[in-house]
Amino acid sequence: MKLKQLEGLLGGLDQFPNPKVELEQYPTGPHIASRMLFTAENSFEDISNKVVADFGCGCGTLGVAAALLSAEHVLSIDIDPESLEIASLNAEELEVDMDFIQSNVMDLRWRGQIVDTVIMNPPFGTRKKGADLDFLNVALKVASQAVYSLHKSSTREHVKRTALRDFNACNAEVLCELRYDLPKLYKFHKKKEVDIAVDLWRFVPGKHQS
Amino acid sequence: MRLLTHNMLSSNIKGVEKGFPLRIEAEKVVEKPVEMNADFLRKMFEKVEWKAFVEASRSMGYAQLPEEVDSGMLESDEFLSRFHHALLELHLEEGALVCPETGRRFPVNKGIPNMLLHEDEV
Numbered sequence: 001m002k003l004k005q006l007e008g009l010l011g012g013l014d015q016f017p018n019p020k021v022e023l024e025q026y027p028t029g030p031h032i033a034s035r036m037l038f039t040a041e042n043s044f045e046d047i048s049n050k051v052v053a054d055f056g057c058g059c060g061t062l063g064v065a066a067a068l069l070s071a072e073h074v075l076s077i078d079i080d081p082e083s084l085e086i087a088s089l090n091a092e093e094l095e096v097d098m099d100f101i102q103s104n105v106m107d108l109r110w111r112g113q114i115v116d117t118v119i120m121n122p123p124f125g126t127r128k129k130g131a132d133l134d135f136l137n138v139a140l141k142v143a144s145q146a147v148y149s150l151h152k153s154s155t156r157e158h159v160k161r162t163a164l165r166d167f168n169a170c171n172a173e174v175l176c177e178l179r180y181d182l183p184k185l186y187k188f189h190k191k192k193e194v195d196i197a198v199d200l201w202r203f204v205p206g207k208h209q210s
Numbered sequence: 211m212r213l214l215t216h217n218m219l220s221s222n223i224k225g226v227e228k229g230f231p232l233r234i235e236a237e238k239v240v241e242k243p244v245e246m247n248a249d250f251l252r253k254m255f256e257k258v259e260w261k262a263f264v265e266a267s268r269s270m271g272y273a274q275l276p277e278e279v280d281s282g283m284l285e286s287d288e289f290l291s292r293f294h295h296a297l298l299e300l301h302l303e304e305g306a307l308v309c310p311e312t313g314r315r316f317p318v319n320k321g322i323p324n325m326l327l328h329e330d331e332v
Binding site: 049051072073075079081084088097099100101102103104107108109110111112113114115 | 211212214215217218219220221222229230231242244247249250254257258259298320321322323324325326327332
């Protein structure tokens with residue numbers, strides 16, 4: 001599948017009709033989602049024929065993209081039942097098979113090393129400080145091959161240090177910097193639209209205890 | 211929810227020592243055929259907890275998996291297709307996953323298990 005085609009398909013997905021600010025619900029737009037998954041597959045072969053988990057899936061965009069790029073099994077997790085409902089419909093719309101779990105990502109307990117790749121657009125921590133790093137910590141414990149994540153470019157050094165020193169990652173690389181266009185979703189947003197510099201990261205987990 | 215997902219999940223209630231495998235109460239199971247990928251199956255064979263997988267597939271109404279397995283069976287198309295069917299084509303739509311230690315039920319609706327914990331379980 002070509003990048004433009006993937007971006008086009010993702011652009012047709014439904015998004016949060018009533019986003020919940022306390023969960024930092026922001027859609028991962030088709031521009032970012034397509035580039036993230038396309039790079040993961042074409043540069044690193046981390047998607048096709050793999051078991052992929054989407055942490056904090058929201059309306060399902062990243063997981064759907066993984067399925068379209070031939071992930072063998074996609075598992076998408078979110079705490080919010082309304083988002084999961086939309087994500088289910090999105091998967092059905094594009095005729096992709098995905099599993100969903102309603103849970104707090106931080107609370108799930110996993111058996112074995114079945115997940116190959118974790119993909120995520122975590123909450124940035126504007127509501128609950130450090131939320132993005134909490135997600136990264138769990139992702140690095142669950143993934144056996146790679147974690148793809150988005151974090152604000154302004155936190156780049158902190159993210160790298162934390163991943164390598166505290167979360168036992170053996171590699172932490174910024175693949176590219178992207179502009180995240182956030183339309184005025186919430187009443188407290190003053191500007192009509194704002195764009196934030198975000199880094200697309202690829203982390204490699206350190207050796208797992210068996 | 212596929213059995214591959216079930217094979218990765220453990221009860222997440224605070225204090226539970228042996229939370230795997232979750233027992234399945236199947237009220238509605240749906241079959242969705244999907245193309246078989248033998249390489250993927252061979253890789254998964256090394257990672258799947260087999261006893262839990264067979265037990266789970268029986269709960270879903272499928273009794274065609276052997277109890278004992280060895281990697282020699284991966285040469286058999288018959289075995290691969292049964293493995294594939296149970297792992298990826300059976301979906302639990304309605305029912306529950308039950309913690310083996312506490313009996314706490316995690317309901318499954320429209321294929322989605324709700325594993326959200328109550329305050330005292332975290």
